[in-house]
Amino acid sequence: MKPPPLPLEEAQARLLALATPLPIERVDVDSALGRYLAEPVGARRTHPATDLSAMDGYAVAAGDMAGPWQVIGESAAGHPFAGEVRRGGAARISTGAVMPAGASAVILQEDIAREGDRITLTGEAPIPADKHIRRSGLDFALGTEVLTAGLHIGPAQAALAISAGHSHVAVRRRPRIVVLDSGDELAVDLESCAPHQVPASNGVMLSAMARALSCDVERVGPVPDSMEAMAEALDRAAEADVVVTSGGASVGDHDLVRPALLAWGAELDFWRVAIKPGKPILVATRGKQIILGLPGNPVSSHVTAYLFLLPLLRALLGAAQPLPRRIRTRLAAPMRAGGARREFLRAVWDGESVTPQAIQDSGAIAPLAASNALIDRAAHEPAGETGDTVTAYLLENGGIA
Numbered sequence: 001m002k003p004p005p006l007p008l009e010e011a012q013a014r015l016l017a018l019a020t021p022l023p024i025e026r027v028d029v030d031s032a033l034g035r036y037l038a039e040p041v042g043a044r045r046t047h048p049a050t051d052l053s054a055m056d057g058y059a060v061a062a063g064d065m066a067g068p069w070q071v072i073g074e075s076a077a078g079h080p081f082a083g084e085v086r087r088g089g090a091a092r093i094s095t096g097a098v099m100p101a102g103a104s105a106v107i108l109q110e111d112i113a114r115e116g117d118r119i120t121l122t123g124e125a126p127i128p129a130d131k132h133i134r135r136s137g138l139d140f141a142l143g144t145e146v147l148t149a150g151l152h153i154g155p156a157q158a159a160l161a162i163s164a165g166h167s168h169v170a171v172r173r174r175p176r177i178v179v180l181d182s183g184d185e186l187a188v189d190l191e192s193c194a195p196h197q198v199p200a201s202n203g204v205m206l207s208a209m210a211r212a213l214s215c216d217v218e219r220v221g222p223v224p225d226s227m228e229a230m231a232e233a234l235d236r237a238a239e240a241d242v243v244v245t246s247g248g249a250s251v252g253d254h255d256l257v258r259p260a261l262l263a264w265g266a267e268l269d270f271w272r273v274a275i276k277p278g279k280p281i282l283v284a285t286r287g288k289q290i291i292l293g294l295p296g297n298p299v300s301s302h303v304t305a306y307l308f309l310l311p312l313l314r315a316l317l318g319a320a321q322p323l324p325r326r327i328r329t330r331l332a333a334p335m336r337a338g339g340a341r342r343e344f345l346r347a348v349w350d351g352e353s354v355t356p357q358a359i360q361d362s363g364a365i366a367p368l369a370a371s372n373a374l375i376d377r378a379a380h381e382p383a384g385e386t387g388d389t390v391t392a393y394l395l396e397n398g399g400i401a
């Protein structure tokens with residue numbers, strides 16, 4: 001008797017429990033982009049390190065806001081004014097330049113008339129007087145924890161690490177993934193793809209999903225439906241952290257993934273999850289290696305990669321939040337009632353509401369490619385009306401902000 005399919009959350013928790021974050025390495029911030037911080041980042045400097053002007057204009061002394069003034073020097077970005085600003089004096093100042101000693105206000109150049117070195121106020125003096133000054137430490141002070149461990153390193157986080165004085169950060173090494181697709185019907189040469197064949201598209205799709213998460217991916221296959229060919233293909237995955245197979249996961253006579261994995265020395269953790277598409281997904285281990293057997297139907301492969309593979313890779317990379325986040329949104333069109341399995345419906349989210357695709361076949365790639373969201377519909381959920389609130393996952397950024 002085979003055990004019943006696992007509920008999704010239980011299956012995800014079991015998979016993530018197998019994932020120990022990979023060893024830490026220190027890399028330059030450029031190379032860390034797309035990965036997750038393995039250690040918090042503390043500021044090695046105060047930013048700004050000193051008071052700076054936020055605008056182009058003239059720096060004057062406190063309480064000396066009426067003018068006229070004599071321009072006694074200039075503070076340009078990267079070239080501070082060495083002198084001191086006293087009553088009646090002003091220093092020309094540019095955006096990002098250091099406030100000179102004695103100066104405590106910046107008057108915008110649009111509010112000033114200049115004749116030679118004499119300037120007068122033609123517009124408004126700033127209120128409060130220090131309005132255009134960026135104070136030392138406004139952004140962060142020396143010693144502050146500016147980035148927490150487990151955070152995704154995107155462009156802004158990279159800029160912050162650099163501003164905080166870190167040219168290198170601690171991240172987990174890139175996971176090594178082998179993507180292996182299988183099936184006698186799979187064609188690589190698209191020019192000679194006969195009607196009994198199918199273009200092998202899952203390998204490209206699954207590799208692309210893994211590569212978007214800073215993984216080193218090798219593709220093996222398509223592998224023919226024979227135990228010998230599977231054994232040979234799996235041997236090429238001996239060094240992989242994660243082996244992803246696609247196809248052959250179901251119950252057919254030619255579905256060889258499970259027996260081939262067992263013969264390779266893998267131990268089955270679970271097989272089958274109560275979701276549609278993607279029910280026949282399997283998870284196994286072989287020593288430290290984690291094996292994800294995804295169903296061959298292209299949409300099933302995509303959805304299970306989204307719900308299982310990407311969270312697993314994020315966990316190996318040390319992400320604080322490996323699972324995709326849900327959004328609550330409204331139906332822009334009616335939704336059919338749920339069936340026996342919880343279903344992830346391909347859908348289009350326009351920023352306000354979501355429309356399920358008319359065709360939900362797990363072999364239909366066109367509606368998948370036209371979708372940017374998955375609606376999470378419970379088993380036996382009643383039909384939905386336009387305007388009803390539903391839960392959805394956004395596909396475009398892997399569901400993670």
Ligand SMILES: Nc1nc2c(c(=O)[nH]1)N[C@H]1C(S)=C(S)[C@@H](COP(=O)(O)OP(=O)(O)OC[C@H]3O[C@@H](n4cnc5c(N)ncnc54)[C@H](O)[C@@H]3O)O[C@H]1N2
Nearest residue numbers: 181198200201202203247248249250255295296297298300
């Ligand atoms: N009697 C039953 N039959 C099936 C069941 C079941 O419970 N009882 N489950 C169905 C479900 S659900 C799914 S999902 C599929 C999964 O099957 P497999 O993982 O064994 O996948 P295959 O049979 O190898 O292929 C299914 C389908 O996908 C195409 N495919 C496979 N690999 C690729 C690839 N790399 N690129 C593009 N397309 C691919 C393949 O040609 C098939 O059309 O089983 C159901 N059957």
Ligand code: MOO
Nearest residue numbers: 277278279300362
């Ligand atoms: O679960 Mo299968 O993935 O429904 O087509």
